[in-house]
Amino acid sequence: MATEITERPGILDLPGLYEEEDIRDGADIRGPWIVILYNCQCHTFEDVESILQKATGCSLEKAEEIAIEVHTRGRAICFSGSQEECERVARIIASIRLQVETDRA
Numbered sequence: 001m002a003t004e005i006t007e008r009p010g011i012l013d014l015p016g017l018y019e020e021e022d023i024r025d026g027a028d029i030r031g032p033w034i035v036i037l038y039n040c041q042c043h044t045f046e047d048v049e050s051i052l053q054k055a056t057g058c059s060l061e062k063a064e065e066i067a068i069e070v071h072t073r074g075r076a077i078c079f080s081g082s083q084e085e086c087e088r089v090a091r092i093i094a095s096i097r098l099q100v101e102t103d104r105a
Contacts, residue, residue: 031081031105035089037066038075038099045071047096052078055092080105 037052048070049063056079058066069076078100079089086102093100 028080031085033081033083033086034077034103034105035079035086035093036075036101036103037070037078037093038101039070039073040099043096043098048098051093051096051098055079055089 037048045064045067048067049060052058052063052066053060056063066076066078070078078093079086081089083102090100090102
C-alpha cells in the first residue's frame, strides 16, 4: 500500500511524519548529513533507481533497495555525507520532481 501526500489548508502531511520509529535507526549513515527521499505515485521504480544512481553513484542493486524501502515505508535515507554533498544529491533528485530533504544525521 503506497502512502500519499495529502494537503490541507496550512498542513502538509508527509509520510512517516507521525511515526515513532526514527528513520535513522539501522541506517548506514557515514556522514554528518543525510538525504531523505519520500514516496510518490508519479514516478516508476526505474525513474527512481536511475536518478539515485546518477545522484549518488550507487549501484543498481543499492538503488533498487532504496526504491523498495521508499515504496514500502514511505521514505528512506538515500545518501549521507557532508552538507554540501547532500545538498548536491538532493538537487539532482529533486530535478525530476521527487520529494527530498536534507537533515543532520
